[in-house]
Amino acid sequence: MxxxxxxxxxxxxxxxxxxxxxxxxxxxxxxxxxxxxxxxxxxxxxxxxxxxxxxxxxxxxxxxxxxxxxxxxxxxxxxxxxxxxxxxxxxxxxxxxxxxxxxxxxxxxxxxxxxxxxxxxxxxxxxxxxxxxxxxxxxxxxxxxxxxxxxxxxxxxxxxxxxxxxxxxxxxxxxxxxxxxxxxxxxxxxxxxxxVPSLCGLNINKNGNEEFLKKVKGVRTKAKLIIVINNKKIDFTDNRNTGELQLTDYGLSGIVVFQISSVVAKHIKSEKVNVNIDFLPDLLIEEVLMSIKKFDYIEKRNITDILSAFLNVNLSMALISLYGKRINKNISVNSKNLGFGELEKIILFVKNVSLNIHSLNNYDKAQVMKxxxxxxxxxxxxxxxxxxxxxxxxxxxxxxxxxxxxxxxxxxxxxxxxxxxxxxxxx
Missing domain, CATH: 3.50.50.60 (FAD/NAD(P)-binding domain)
Structure with a gap:
């Protein structure tokens, strides 16, 4: 036998x-x-x-x-x-x-x-x-x-x-x-x-992002994620990188993050890995601006009110603050009459927020290991x-x-x- x-x-x-x-x-x-x-x-x-x-x-x-x-x-x-x-x-x-x-x-x-x-x-x-x-x-x-x-x-x-x-x-x-x-x-x-952990959350480098992460903790929103390895973008043809994103005090979570975490796991040990987030994946910049132009009394609306037509209020305010920090300009969440040139820059930023990935969640938070x-x-x-x-x-x-x-x-x-x-x- x-x-x-x-x-x-x-x-x-x-x-x-x-x-x-x-x-x-x-x-x-x-x-x-x-x-x-x-x-x-x-x-x-x-x-x-x-x-x-x-x-x-x-x-x-x-x-x-x-x-x-x-x-x-x-x-x-x-x-x-x-x-x-x-x-x-x-x-x-x-x-x-x-x-x-x-x-x-x-x-x-x-x-x-x-x-x-x-x-x-x-x-x-x-x-x-x-x-x-x-x-x-x-x-x-x-x-x-x-x-x-x-x-x-x-x-x-x-x-x-x-x-x-x-x-x-x-x-x-x-x-x-x-x-x-x-x-x-x-x-x-x-x-x-x-x-190494996979199907897990991503820890974002808090240097320069800590305030943003604190403000958006608990927010869930649809987003598209593009992984960038040493300045080379990695996209996905099957839309696995588009879906509900959960923002946490450590970084990013949710199914859309899990689906691409294996790519991060493959490169994070030896290469610089960023994630570019499009917080308005279903809209082109032109479509957003066209919608904004239809708002009544646009000059009397502050930037938070304008962004909140498309995004969670807390996320809108956090993105405005992060944008101002990135361009070294003090932009208040209550700023009005910014002009369409500035609005376009803010929308461009909202559709391409780059964050550096520090590491992945530990194995105890992972569903599988790569x-x-x-x-x-x-x-x-x-x-x-x-x-x-x-x-x-x-x-x-x-x-x-x-x-x-x-x-x-x-x-x-x-x-x-x-x-x-x-x-x-x-x-």
Whole structure:
């Protein structure tokens, strides 16, 4: 009998275990999990509702350090895509609901998903050992056969095939952080990109911006964000960088920020990264000025009243003050009769406010981590190219998606492909 050990009882690990046992019931599959229960991070997804997948699935919804990302993902999605995900969950008793391509369990509870996955695994004969903190992985030659030796704080396990689906520390508190010494084993034979927070807020350099950030704390507004790396603008063709922006005392948050945070994460360590914010993304400058010209008694209206026709009042006043600071000119929020030339300059500023990004939120505030095992070290069967019978799945791989069910879909897909190939490869 072939012994299979899976490290990590999360989305990818459970999918891999279920798929492997369905493909070959004679496999001896054991999942090792550091927590006391399965699917802990699944329970946090979709604000507890579990956004299972997205029906608008494509490789361009994902980021990676590798330029082979599209080929890698398309190969995997050809084997198991969003439609397969829906069929799979229906088969294990999870009915789904489509909300503008965002797919959730009908119960709108992540716990239903975890229970269904765990129950299916147990019904198939998968063993799940909890409170097992992996301390080391080594190789042992047993009568000419190389076996993996997985040592935890409690036991030693032997495996003919090993799947690592540990995930990362994204979204975990300091008390919840796993012992990621396992990554040391991976790094011996694989290129491994440092893990940094993604799908998270951006900390703005407060030098010169502190007063602005204090004034706008709590404001939510539609905006378009352009990332600027060393003075080179990065735009997005699918409008993922346009949406509701949340302004905070530390900087920027909200879905629109999360969607582009991976680009910032890729460059922030070694390059200057700014964000240019258009606070009036649906209007051209000419349209704004044309509207202003229609206002009655324009000469008697102060600049705050004029801007507040388009923007939140607190945001309007903060932008006026920031504009004055940037041009070294004392412009009062109550200034009147500025003239259309000055008004045009202010509107131009409002549509292109540049802020320097200091850093990203910490990992405990992130939904995923960018980085991990280089996809060029992994075959299309999810097996290591450098070490036979070692497989990978899930977030530990250098693939991170935007919000909307894409990261869970990658977990289901990579877990399925890994599980099927673990079962199919009899060597």
């Amino acid at each position: 072939i012994d299979v050990i899976i490290i990590g009882c999360g989305a990818a690990g459970l999918m891999a275990a279920i798929t492997a046992k369905k493909s070959d019931k004679n496999l001896n599959v054991t999942i090792l999990e550091i927590n006391s229960s399965p699917g802990k991070k699944i329970l946090k997804t979709g604000n507890g509702k579990c956004n299972l997948t997205n029906l608008d699935l494509s490789s361009d919804k994902y980021y990676s350090y590798s330029d082979k990302k599209d080929d890698f993902l398309n190969t995997l999605f050809n084997e198991f895509d969003e439609k397969d995900t829906l069929e799979f969950f229906e088969s294990i008793g999870v009915c789904t609901e489509n909300k503008d391509n965002y797919v959730y369990p009908k119960a709108m509870q992540a716990g239903v998903v975890v229970n269904a996955l765990f129950s299916e695994a147990l019904l198939l004969g998968v063993k799940c050992n909890f409170n097992e903190d992996v301390k080391s992985i080594t190789k042992n030659n047993d009568n000419g056969n190389d076996k993996f030796v997985i040592t935890t704080g409690n036991n030693s396990y032997f495996a003919d095939k090993l799947l690592i689906s540990t995930g990362t520390k994204a979204g975990l508190s300091k008390n919840e952080i796993h012992n990621f010494e396992i990554n040391d084993y991976i790094k011996k034979n694989h290129k491994f990109y440092d893990l 980085g991990g095992i280089d996809i060029e070290s992994i075959g299309k069967n999810m097996e290591s190219k450098n070490e036979k019978n070692l497989f990978f799945a899930g977030e530990i791989i250098d693939i991170d998606g935007i919000c909307g069910g894409y990261n869970l879909q990658f977990a289901w897909t990579s877990g399925y492909v890994a599980g099927r190939n673990i079962a199919d490869d009899k060597d």
